[in-house]
Every structure is written in structure tokens, then in C-alpha cells.
Amino acid sequence: xxxxxxxxxxxxxxxxxxxxxxxxxxxxxxxxxxxxxxxxxxxxxxxxxxxxxxxxxxxxxxxxxxxxxxxxxxxxxxxxxxxxxxxxxxxxxxxxxxxxxxxxxxxxxxxxxxxxxxxxxxxxxxxxxxxxxxxxxxxxxxxxxxxxxxxxxxxxxxxxxxxxxxxxxxxxxxxxxxxxxxxxxxxxxxxxxxxxxxxxxxxxxxxxxxxxxxxxxxxxxxxxxxxxxxxxxxxxxxxxxxxxxxxxxxxxxxxxxxxxxxxxxxxxxxxxxxxxxxxxxxxxxxxxxxxxxxxxxxxxxxxxxxxxxxxxxxxxxxxx
Amino acid sequence: xxxxxxxxxxxxxxxxxxxxxxxxxxxxxxxxxxxxxxxxxxxxxxxxxxxxxxxxxxxxxxxxxxxxxxxxxxxxxxxxxxxxxxxxxxxxxxxxxxxxxxxxxxxxxxxxxxxxxxxxxxxxxxxxxxxxxxxxxxxxxxxxxxxxxxxxxxxxxxxxxxxxxxxxxxxxxxxxxxxxxxxxxxxxxxxxxxxxxxxxxxxxxxxxxxxxxxxxxxxxxxxxxxxxxxxxxxxxxxxxxxxxxxxxxxxxxxxxxxxxxxxxxxxxxxxxxxxxxxxxxxxxxxxxxxxxxxxxxxxxxxxxxxxxxxxxxxxxxxxx
Numbered sequence: 118x119x120x121x122x123x124x125x126x127x128x129x130x131x132x133x134x135x136x137x138x139x140x141x142x143x144x145x146x147x148x149x150x151x152x153x154x155x156x157x158x159x160x161x162x163x164x165x166x167x168x169x170x171x172x173x174x175x176x177x178x179x180x181x182x183x184x185x186x187x188x189x190x191x192x193x194x195x196x197x198x199x200x201x202x203x204x205x206x207x208x209x210x211x212x213x214x215x216x217x218x219x220x221x222x223x224x225x226x227x228x229x230x231x232x233x234x235x236x237x238x239x240x241x242x243x244x245x246x247x248x249x250x251x252x253x254x255x256x257x258x259x260x261x262x263x264x265x266x267x268x269x270x271x272x273x274x275x276x277x278x279x280x281x282x283x284x285x286x287x288x289x290x291x292x293x294x295x296x297x298x299x300x301x302x303x304x305x306x307x308x309x310x311x312x313x314x315x316x317x318x319x320x321x322x323x324x325x326x327x328x329x330x331x332x333x334x335x336x337x338x339x340x341x342x343x344x345x346x347x348x349x350x351x352x353x354x355x356x357x358x359x360x361x362x363x364x365x366x367x368x369x370x371x372x373x374x375x376x377x378x379x380x381x382x383x384x385x386x387x388x389x390x391x392x393x394x395x396x397x398x399x400x401x402x403x404x405x406x407x408x409x410x411x412x413x414x415x416x417x418x419x420x421x422x423x424x425x426x427x428x429x430x431x432x433x434x435x436x437x
Numbered sequence: 438x439x440x441x442x443x444x445x446x447x448x449x450x451x452x453x454x455x456x457x458x459x460x461x462x463x464x465x466x467x468x469x470x471x472x473x474x475x476x477x478x479x480x481x482x483x484x485x486x487x488x489x490x491x492x493x494x495x496x497x498x499x500x501x502x503x504x505x506x507x508x509x510x511x512x513x514x515x516x517x518x519x520x521x522x523x524x525x526x527x528x529x530x531x532x533x534x535x536x537x538x539x540x541x542x543x544x545x546x547x548x549x550x551x552x553x554x555x556x557x558x559x560x561x562x563x564x565x566x567x568x569x570x571x572x573x574x575x576x577x578x579x580x581x582x583x584x585x586x587x588x589x590x591x592x593x594x595x596x597x598x599x600x601x602x603x604x605x606x607x608x609x610x611x612x613x614x615x616x617x618x619x620x621x622x623x624x625x626x627x628x629x630x631x632x633x634x635x636x637x638x639x640x641x642x643x644x645x646x647x648x649x650x651x652x653x654x655x656x657x658x659x660x661x662x663x664x665x666x667x668x669x670x671x672x673x674x675x676x677x678x679x680x681x682x683x684x685x686x687x688x689x690x691x692x693x694x695x696x697x698x699x700x701x702x703x704x705x706x707x708x709x710x711x712x713x714x715x716x717x718x719x720x721x722x723x724x725x726x727x728x729x730x731x732x733x734x735x736x737x738x739x740x741x742x743x744x745x746x747x748x749x750x751x752x753x754x755x756x757x
Contacts, residue, residue, distance in 0.1 A: 135598040263738035265690050268730035275719050375605045
């Protein structure tokens, strides 16, 4: 078991290194330079552009060959130095430190919302198989899967913020994270991000439950005279949970990387998605590489945690 | 009823059996799923609209500020103008006009023409990018399974890296570097979207490889190429078709999301581009954000329904 974890960790580091290298090369080989933004200001003031550009590039080592830049970046990274953000004029780690919480709260709340409602609805649909409720849940999940999250966000703003006026149309960072106002303004983003996930969970929970609902051990449990809630909750659900965990964990990766970014943009939430998009447009390679790296590690960690969680859920599973 | 057709392969004329009965059998099974048929119907409608529509519709990029923000037929907007001289408000009602049945956006561009242009782009991007991704995935999957050993290992590790790569971030990054054009978008989605297909096809091909008919053709002296193209690929064909159908909606959504954040091809009008304009006029012209979203949603829903029906039709175990 310990060997397995160590092997997986080494493997994760290799994958993360691969992704880091690809991102770094893509960004540094591109035609524009992070200094370009500075240069615009300087050109506007009528100063000599070339000498200033060379001075800045020399100071940050941007004029060296790309391989040398790569190794010095890697060296710094291994010593815990994540580099300097040119567009925000602060260390990358500080920039990420002040913005991660906005992404985290959104992803956390949306995931909780989707898991509780999705698994709940899916269980009900399976128990009430072939009833009107089941069909309604099935149609709802098809709609939820097919609706683009960012458009759903726009529609929620249109109906609940513009027409009904229940919410503000923008995200207000003046509210503290732990305030009720902040929670209230997160309702729409959480729905926009969570409904797609929720719809998927309804579908998977339903089919995972149905796979087990007609097995013999369920009949046995009923024959023993156990109440229906115990049969469903303890016998069926526990056996259905393994495939569900895989789906949910796998989805979390796509939420972190895809949906949350777009939701942040639609609602103007200043999370890591916004930060990395702005960084791409400003050619701020250190920020982009850092955000990509953090996200990648998160996904790899989730994968590992899922695999280890299996051994707890199903003691028959052993890793060598 | 099996029909013989003569095709030429490498200069030698060979009879090929086109099994009409099999196609008929799958079609009969598919027909029983009404939602799937409805999905297919909408896809055909969209294809006709995208192919022939632009020849009849107005120019989607034609700007005319005289008719800006016109509502769709059956709706009307109110405009209040304050007259300083008489200090009175005059309220004019702008009803929808038959020459712009779906309204116009804030620059007076015709919504109907833009939606038609968008359906062409969405389908084109969806089909081409999926085509590239699925061909590449099939090729790499079969190759990996067939070669085995270190080549298989290397290919699968590379697949792992690509799978962990934050897809949307990579998309934005590459489009930013190479410039927003439809060709680049199609190529990037195609070159990054093959991982799922490669894995699935590989595992399917691995289990096929040990089957007797493959061993038999090997014993008869069939070349590797022949085994791959005449035995392995036809046997995973149904899997490939279902996979392709179900990955088209993801591609369409990715293109829409990209255009929505302002990284679409500026030379063409796609649904995402319209949504990008529409998000700023939610309070004055809701239809600009609503209409392309509905098209996008219906398209994705149709492909999901159709793909689901196809999967059931191809699955001998499923009851339809």
C-alpha cells in the first residue's frame, strides 16, 4: 500500500512536470512578451522604447535562450519561488493567495449542491422507477446535461437579477467571504455551475441504484423484514456508491478546469479562472504556469484520493 | 439480404458484402426511440439550415444602426425620450418587424441571419473537430493495443498527460498564441480531444486481440495492416460512431464558450459570438442572449438524444 502511494505520487509529479513544460514552452515561444504592456506606457511617454525593453528583459532574464529560462524557472520553482507577475506587479504566489478563495468557495458550494440534490433525486427516481417522477427526473437530467453552463448563468442573471431584481447583476467583493450577503450573491453562480453536474449525478445514481435494486441480497434484506429505508439506504446505496464516487471525482476535475472558469467570467467573480485568463492575455507566463500547475496537482490528488477511498468503500480492493 | 459490390483495393477487384439487413436492423431498433428520432430530425434540420440557409438569409455581419435593438415579432420595446424644449417625455413603442422576424442586436444585425450563420459554424466545427479527434483516437488506440509493450506504455502515459491537461485553458492559450481563426479552433479541439476515444478503443481492441478470429487470420498469414483495418476497426465501428455522436456536443459547446469569451473567429458569426454581444445588453435586448442559447441547447440536446438512441440500438443487450 505504501509503495503504491509512493509510486502514484512520483507518477503524478512526472505528469505535472510534463504539463508544466508544455505550458511554459507554449507561452514563451509565442511572439509577444510580458514586457509589452510596460512598453506601451513608456512609448506613450515618449521615452526610448528599445533601451527600456532591453533593460527590463535583462533584469528578469527574458533575453536569455529559452532553455536557460526554463531551467532557471524550474530551479526557482523547486526552491518555492513561483516567479513574478508582470501584469499584477506582485509575486505570483501573493496574487494566487488573494484570489483562490473566490474559486474555492464557488467550486465547494456547487459540488455540495450538486451531490446532495443529484444523488437524492437519482435515488428517488430509481426507487420510483417508471413512475411520472422517474420520467420527470430523466427529462430534467437530459436538459441539465445539455444546457451550456455559461448560458444558464446568463439566463439566471436575466430572470433573477435583471427582471425580478432579487440579486445584483455583478459580484461584489466588498462583502467578507463569510458573510450572509456573500452567500446570497453566490446563489446564482452556484446554480449555474452546479446544475450541469447535478443532472449528471441524477442519471448515474439512478442507473447505479437500478443495477443493485433487483439483486438477491436486496430481496433477502426485505425478506428479513427490514424497513424499506434501511434496505435502500444501507444495502442498495452502499453497493451503488462505488461507480458514483468515480463519476463525481472525475467530474470535479472538469468543474475545476472548465465550468468554474466560465462561471467566474459570466458573474465577474475574481477567482483563479479570471486571473489566469487575464494572465494569458497579458502574456504573464509565470501566472499561467502556476495556475495550471496548481489545477493539475489538484486533479491528480483527487484521482489518487479516489483510488485510496475505494479501499475504504470496498475492502476487497487492494493495491499492490 | 447481403449485396455484393465490387471495389478496387490495390489494383485487385474484390467483392465486398454490404450487409443491408444489418443496417436495416439497427435502423428499426433506433426508430423505436422517439426522442432519438426527434434528435436526428433536429440535426437534419440544422444541417439543411446551415448548408442552404446562408444563401437566402441576409448578410449576418451587415450593421445598420437605424434598426438596432429591434425585438422579435410579437414582442415590443418602449423607448422614452425626454424633450428639453417642451419638458415632456414621449414614449415610443417599437414593435417587432416582419423583415427582422427574430429581432436585431445592438448594432442592428439581423438575428435570424446570424443564427443561420451560427448553425453552419457550429455544425462545421463540431463535425470536423470530432472527425479529427475520433480518427486520431481510434488510430492511437488500435496502434497502442496492437503494438503492446513499451510503445503501448509510452502512448498511454502520453494520453494520461493530455487527459490531465486543463483542456479549456489549453484551448484559450493556443488560440491566443496562434490567433483566433476557425481553422485553428478546429485543429486544436481535434488534436486535444482524442484521449477518451484512444483509451476506450484501446481497451476494446485489447479484448478483441485475443479472440479466435484474430488468431485465425494471423495463422492464415494476414498482415498487421489487414488485421487492424479489416478485423479490429470494423469490430469497434459501432463504438466509434456512438462515441463520435456523443462528443460532438462537447465540441460545439467548447467553440461556443471560446467565442463567448471573445476568442472566436472575428470573420464569422457563431452562436458564441452572438452570446458575447448579448451578455452586455441583457437589460435592453434580452433576445440577443436568449435566442443563440436556445439553438445551442437544442443542438446539444439533439446530439445527446440521438447518441443515446444509437448506443441502445447498437447494444445487443439493451431492450429498445
